Amino acid sequence: MSRIRLLLGINIFWLALSALFDGLNSIVLPAHLLTILGDGRAATALGLITFAGLLAAMLIQPLAGHFSDRTRHRWGRRGPLSIGVLVVIAGLALFAFARSLLLVFAAYLLVQLAASIAQAAQQGFIPDLAPRRWRGAASGVKGLMDLGGAFLAFAALGALVQKGGTPLAVIALTAILLATFVLTLALVREAPAPPSQQLTPAQRWSLSRAFHFDVQQHSAFAWLVVSRFLFLLGVYTVGRFLLLFVAVRLNLTPDRAAEEAGLLLALLSLVTLLAAVPAGWLADRVGRVPLMVAGGLLSAAGALPLISAGSRLEIALFGSLMGLGSAAFASANWALTADVAPKAEAARFFGLANFGTGGAAAVAGLFGPLVDTAGFPPLFMVATASFLASIVVLRFVAARHSDHRPHVIIGHQEVIPNHRSDIGGTK
Numbered sequence: 001m002s003r004i005r006l007l008l009g010i011n012i013f014w015l016a017l018s019a020l021f022d023g024l025n026s027i028v029l030p031a032h033l034l035t036i037l038g039d040g041r042a043a044t045a046l047g048l049i050t051f052a053g054l055l056a057a058m059l060i061q062p063l064a065g066h067f068s069d070r071t072r073h074r075w076g077r078r079g080p081l082s083i084g085v086l087v088v089i090a091g092l093a094l095f096a097f098a099r100s101l102l103l104v105f106a107a108y109l110l111v112q113l114a115a116s117i118a119q120a121a122q123q124g125f126i127p128d129l130a131p132r133r134w135r136g137a138a139s140g141v142k143g144l145m146d147l148g149g150a151f152l153a154f155a156a157l158g159a160l161v162q163k164g165g166t167p168l169a170v171i172a173l174t175a176i177l178l179a180t181f182v183l184t185l186a187l188v189r190e191a192p193a194p195p196s197q198q199l200t201p202a203q204r205w206s207l208s209r210a211f212h213f214d215v216q217q218h219s220a221f222a223w224l225v226v227s228r229f230l231f232l233l234g235v236y237t238v239g240r241f242l243l244l245f246v247a248v249r250l251n252l253t254p255d256r257a258a259e260e261a262g263l264l265l266a267l268l269s270l271v272t273l274l275a276a277v278p279a280g281w282l283a284d285r286v287g288r289v290p291l292m293v294a295g296g297l298l299s300a301a302g303a304l305p306l307i308s309a310g311s312r313l314e315i316a317l318f319g320s321l322m323g324l325g326s327a328a329f330a331s332a333n334w335a336l337t338a339d340v341a342p343k344a345e346a347a348r349f350f351g352l353a354n355f356g357t358g359g360a361a362a363v364a365g366l367f368g369p370l371v372d373t374a375g376f377p378p379l380f381m382v383a384t385a386s387f388l389a390s391i392v393v394l395r396f397v398a399a400r401h402s403d404h405r406p407h408v409i410i411g412h413q414e415v416i417p418n419h420r421s422d423i424g425g426t427k
Contacts, residue, residue: 012184016180017146018148022153023157026240027158027258030046088114125188139330152176154261225352237386249309282328296387299325302325304381
């Protein structure tokens with residue numbers, strides 16, 4: 001029971017973060033912009049707003065993680081998490097009633113920055129509290145919450161936007177945020193940081209330290225972030241503009257497109273959700289990198305045929321391949337990131353790793369003008385190339401980091417079998 005409580009407690013808030021990010025970026029914001037601007041400029045506005053907001057969120061992550069690491073012995077991770085949640089709620093309230101493009105952007109920016117503060121703290125829970133032999137399973141549960149949040153958002157928000165507009169959707173997001181936050185406070189039991197991880201007052205605050213990174217010392221981590229960026233660029237490139245793609249390809253009105261895209265995304269999230277926990281289990285047994293390679297191949301096989309997809313069924317089938325690939329890649333990638341991040345600076349390193357996540361989410365928005373001028377086929381070609389490039393980069397990760405095979409418990413002693421390279425044979 002203690003293991004279940006741990007795995008649930010350190011991951012439940014991912015459900016809210018996923019619902020917030022995926023729901024806002026893929027359903028609520030595009031539908032809101034379609035209502036304000038029409039479909040002639042919506043893709044460009046969506047791309048530029050999300051690029052700016054997500055870029056700012058990406059840049060604040062290492063600083064927020066640095067703050068979380070340095071205050072953990074006093075407040076735990078839950079202190080910065082609480083600050084982020086309160087500011088997110090304020091930003092959502094502003095967004096709900098924004099009717100000008102400038103106010104929409106300001107509210108979106110506030111939500112992204114505050115959510116990044118909360119996420120920076122949340123990212124420290126797995127390396128802080130999960131034993132290494134459970135990290136694949138913990139990452140699988142994290143993926144389950146990610147996808148559960150996305151499923152919940154996609155299944156509900158499209159219908160809520162159609163029924164009551166942006167305010168009703170925002171109320172639902174706020175309720176999810178508060179419920180999972182309360183559960184996190186109730187379930188997570190944080191011990192004080194060990195003395196070796198409690199730094200002196202002179203070491204606690206340093207802007208330069210927040211962004212410091214030794215590429216040679218942490219080369220496997222660096223290549224892992226590059227691979228994450230490339231893979232997620234493919235995911236976000238498709239997901240960001242899916243509502244607009246559905247509206248054009250299926251000839252739907254904005255409200256109807258929001259509902260239709262929500263149902264499609266909910267289905268794809270359900271596919272990915274069902275694969276997440278098995279993927280986490282496999283990550284502990286067959287190795288992190290082989291599972292990421294499989295994820296990249298599956299996703300590429302799903303993205304390219306979207307060029308000719310002309311029906312709901314075809315979009316759902318090809319998207320399901322991407323969903324399976326995302327489950328495999330994300331679970332293994334998160335587990336390996338937890339393996340290679342220094343424990344004393346886990347939140348800061350996960351903040352740096354978010355350069356791959358947030359950077360991909362931001363750059364994906366820059367393809368908005370391409371969609372408005374050339375249509376969707378070039379977009380799906382870019383996504384396919386990005387998935388395949390992420391596989392190539394993984395060879396550099398494997399060359400610099402040995403695979404973490406499952407730990408074996410004999411009596412009360414933990415035994416780690418001989419490590420091998422994920423790619424390229426025995427080291």
